Amino acid sequence: MRAAAAVLAACAAAAPSAAQSYPVSERGAVSQHVAFTTFTVTYGRPSARGRTLFGDLVPWDEVWHPGADSASRLVIDHDIQMEGQPVAAGEYSLWLIPRAHAPWTLILSHAAHAFHKPYPGASKDAYRIEVPADSLSFVETLEIGFPMVARDEAVLRIHWGATAVSVRIKAPYQP
Numbered sequence: 001m002r003a004a005a006a007v008l009a010a011c012a013a014a015a016p017s018a019a020q021s022y023p024v025s026e027r028g029a030v031s032q033h034v035a036f037t038t039f040t041v042t043y044g045r046p047s048a049r050g051r052t053l054f055g056d057l058v059p060w061d062e063v064w065h066p067g068a069d070s071a072s073r074l075v076i077d078h079d080i081q082m083e084g085q086p087v088a089a090g091e092y093s094l095w096l097i098p099r100a101h102a103p104w105t106l107i108l109s110h111a112a113h114a115f116h117k118p119y120p121g122a123s124k125d126a127y128r129i130e131v132p133a134d135s136l137s138f139v140e141t142l143e144i145g146f147p148m149v150a151r152d153e154a155v156l157r158i159h160w161g162a163t164a165v166s167v168r169i170k171a172p173y174q175p
Helices: 002-014
Strands: 026-034 037-045 073-076 080-082 085-087 090-097 104-109 125-131 133-150 153-170
Touching (some): 026 153, 037 133, 085 125, 090 125, 104 153
Antiparallel strands (some): 026 037, 037 073, 073 090, 080 153, 090 104, 104 125, 133 153
């Protein structure tokens, strides 16, 4: 009898309470092999929910974390190039500076395990890379992925609403 009561008590304690609810933004992850290099991105996936995204929810010309909750994290296991700029293997948080009429700035920060606010600061920046923003078809929920992979090249895309930034990657490592 005591064992059955203990099992029932444990099950009741493990069940979610009525006060808990689903997270507003789910977590997502994508991993991609490019030649002999592995890229892994973990990020929060906010939804637009009818909001005006860029220029309103996300102000122009200010550092923004593409995601929700914990800062989006990129892990690369070998040295690469992004937009022709050398980037060392490592773990980084991702940040962007969106601009209305100019290229955006992608920031890779050494503060890999940061929360999405506040921005860790320029002193923690590892790289700043200028990237063009494009208008694409609308996506409700933020997507980070690799829409093009060919041999030792790929494109990393961050896409939310009708706006996307695409970063050209070269992964030259050979074992």
